Amino acid sequence: MNGAMEFLLWTKGPMFQIALGIFAVGMLARLFEILLLGRATNHAEARAGEWLPGLRTVFTRTIPDPGTFRRAPFDVLVGWIWHLGFIIVLLLSVPHVELVAGVFGVSWPTLPNPVIDLLTAITLAGLVAALLHRLLHPVKRRISIPQDYLVWALTFAVVLTGYLAYHRLVDPYPLALGMHILSAELLLICLPFTKLTHIFTTVFARWYNGAAFGRKGVRS
Amino acid sequence: MAATQTLAEQLRAQGVSRRGFLKFCAATASLMALPPSLIPRIAEALEAARRPSVIWLSFQECTGCTESLTRSHAPTLEGLIFEAISLDYHHTLQAASGEAAEAARLQAMRDNAGAYLVVVDGSIPGPEANPGYSTVAGHSNHAILMETVEHAAAVIAVGTCAAFGGLPRAAPNPTGARAVMELVDDKPIVNISGCPPIPMAITGVLAHYLTFGRLPELDAYRRPLAFFGESIHDRCYRRPFYDQGLFAESFDDEGARQGWCLYRLGCKGPTTYNACATQRWNGATSWPIEAGHPCLGCSEPAFWDAGGFYQAVSVPPRVNAEALLGAGAAGAALGAGTALAARRFTRHEQQQREPVTVEALEKRL
Numbered sequence: 001m002n003g004a005m006e007f008l009l010w011t012k013g014p015m016f017q018i019a020l021g022i023f024a025v026g027m028l029a030r031l032f033e034i035l036l037l038g039r040a041t042n043h044a045e046a047r048a049g050e051w052l053p054g055l056r057t058v059f060t061r062t063i064p065d066p067g068t069f070r071r072a073p074f075d076v077l078v079g080w081i082w083h084l085g086f087i088i089v090l091l092l093s094v095p096h097v098e099l100v101a102g103v104f105g106v107s108w109p110t111l112p113n114p115v116i117d118l119l120t121a122i123t124l125a126g127l128v129a130a131l132l133h134r135l136l137h138p139v140k141r142r143i144s145i146p147q148d149y150l151v152w153a154l155t156f157a158v159v160l161t162g163y164l165a166y167h168r169l170v171d172p173y174p175l176a177l178g179m180h181i182l183s184a185e186l187l188l189i190c191l192p193f194t195k196l197t198h199i200f201t202t203v204f205a206r207w208y209n210g211a212a213f214g215r216k217g218v219r220s
Numbered sequence: 221m222a223a224t225q226t227l228a229e230q231l232r233a234q235g236v237s238r239r240g241f242l243k244f245c246a247a248t249a250s251l252m253a254l255p256p257s258l259i260p261r262i263a264e265a266l267e268a269a270r271r272p273s274v275i276w277l278s279f280q281e282c283t284g285c286t287e288s289l290t291r292s293h294a295p296t297l298e299g300l301i302f303e304a305i306s307l308d309y310h311h312t313l314q315a316a317s318g319e320a321a322e323a324a325r326l327q328a329m330r331d332n333a334g335a336y337l338v339v340v341d342g343s344i345p346g347p348e349a350n351p352g353y354s355t356v357a358g359h360s361n362h363a364i365l366m367e368t369v370e371h372a373a374a375v376i377a378v379g380t381c382a383a384f385g386g387l388p389r390a391a392p393n394p395t396g397a398r399a400v401m402e403l404v405d406d407k408p409i410v411n412i413s414g415c416p417p418i419p420m421a422i423t424g425v426l427a428h429y430l431t432f433g434r435l436p437e438l439d440a441y442r443r444p445l446a447f448f449g450e451s452i453h454d455r456c457y458r459r460p461f462y463d464q465g466l467f468a469e470s471f472d473d474e475g476a477r478q479g480w481c482l483y484r485l486g487c488k489g490p491t492t493y494n495a496c497a498t499q500r501w502n503g504a505t506s507w508p509i510e511a512g513h514p515c516l517g518c519s520e521p522a523f524w525d526a527g528g529f530y531q532a533v534s535v536p537p538r539v540n541a542e543a544l545l546g547a548g549a550a551g552a553a554l555g556a557g558t559a560l561a562a563r564r565f566t567r568h569e570q571q572q573r574e575p576v577t578v579e580a581l582e583k584r585l
Binding site: 003004005006008009012013016017020021022024025026027028029030031032033034035036037094095096098099101102103110111112113114115116168172173174177 | 439440441451453454462463464465467483484490491493520521522525526527528531532533534535536537538539540543544547548549550551552554555556558559560562563
């Protein structure tokens with residue numbers, strides 16, 4: 001028996017365990033490595049504290065400065081839109097919250113399905129626009145490496161299969177749901193080893209930047 | 221009841237009017253998604269049909285399937301059609317007959333070689349399993365199945381146990397239970413899954429077979445598309461609540477009282493293909509979701525092992541928390557080890573460093 005239901009149960013069972021295992025090994029290995037390596041010792045005398053400027057920068061760098069926005073309005077706007085859409089759909093849709101509740105025993109309020117549906121559509125459009133811009137913009141095309149396209153494809157696949165599953169556009173449905181779960185698992189597996197690691201490292205990187213500037217007594 | 225009597229003669233003898241019979245034919249045609257122009261053909265074929273010989277084999281089962289089919293609370297037309305087959309052997313119903321029943325089975329196989337239907341309910345301990353797990357008249361289930369299907373025209377696996385292995389096949393499957401289609405590969409097989417299956421699905425398949433002389437169109441799991449072509453979710457009367465995002469969160473909250481969607485209470489309707497939502501049960505009185513309980517997904521493969529009945533479809537059956545913690549710890553150790561090794565290397569290099577002056581370099585060159 002090799003049908004859609006077996007495929008779904010495989011993605012929900014053994015494959016889910018494998019993906020979680022690889023993610024846990026890879027992500028913790030990378031985080032511990034980064035944190036324990038630390039930064040090179042700075043022998044210069046500190047002019048100001050590190051902690052407060054570091055923490056402030058974690059938040060201030062989230063909002064682009066006017067210069068960046070003027071130079072690259074598309075990247076800022078579209079980047080913001082699809083990142084926000086992705087995070088909201090990931091954290092606030094009913095099946096995802098049920099998954100977390102089922103596995104970890106914690107849950108939180110959710111958004112109604114039609115809202116999630118709209119945000120998913122916006123996220124999909126944003127991702128397509130981001131890819132087109134990457135392909136059409138001469139500078140962005142030149143600085144793109146194959147991994148950038150891989151990371152885009154992994155992200156897009158998760159959102160697209162989720163949209164297809166919700167609207168039951170693939171028949172039979174267990175196949176649609178299985179494809180969605182499998183693409184999420186591929187994303188999890190690749191996360192520690194690609195640029196997707198930024199999901200976790202963004203915060204540290206910003207803190208390091210802010211702290212370094214703070215130490216020098218410079219605003220960042 | 222003479223085996224040579226046609227179905228029409230028999231139904232009339234049982235007091236079924238022609239109008240009632242045609243209504244059944246029309247219902248069958250629409251259920252099987254056949255055009256109305258075929259209704260006369262169905263009626264004609266059914267009226268002229270000689271009772272086909274049916275051998276009913278019961279293996280590792282709970283008799284729920286037989287109960288579902290034989291104990292309909294009123295004698296329905298479906299029931300009469302069902303009685304109108306020549307049920308030459310049914311081991312549960314004939315248990316008291318002992319050897320005589322076995323003789324009847326062999327007789328039916330001889331007399332109708334190549335033409336009889338085999339209905340199976342219950343799973344079968346596979347050829348590699350201990351044959352003693354389930355026997356009838358001293359023979360293993362596997363031996364009886366293989367002997368009986370050899371000259372059968374077709375095999376109908378009734379119920380989830382026969383179709384997919386069902387409860388006996390649930391992990392760890394102590395009896396090595398297998399589905400009919402895993403053991404029989406040279407005969408047409410129809411799976412009518414469900415725990416129990418909808419009676420109309422069985423009579424529909426039989427009517428189709430009598431009318432056209434072949435089995436109906438099947439899905440990937442060899443289930444008749446007419447009954448298993450659509451999911452519970454897509455035909456559910458509570459679907460509008462799902463679309464609006466209105467869910468019952470417990471069995472006695474306001475949502476449950478309002479009849480909202482049962483997704484969060486573990487409803488497997490989205491992944492389950494069956495006709496409960498349209499056919500309903502007990503003379504179309506109600507069905508599980510209408511009674512306020514989530515669909516268990518009983519007509520799907522591996523439904524016992526597919527996760528908690530009261531956990532949403534998106535929740536994985538089980539997560540090995542210890543293995544996950546172990547993986548995390550291994551990852552942390554790996555990362556820490558790499559970082560510490562790198563630091564030690566740097567320190568070592570720093571200690572080995574020999575200051576070089578320009579003069580010393582010039583001298584060396």
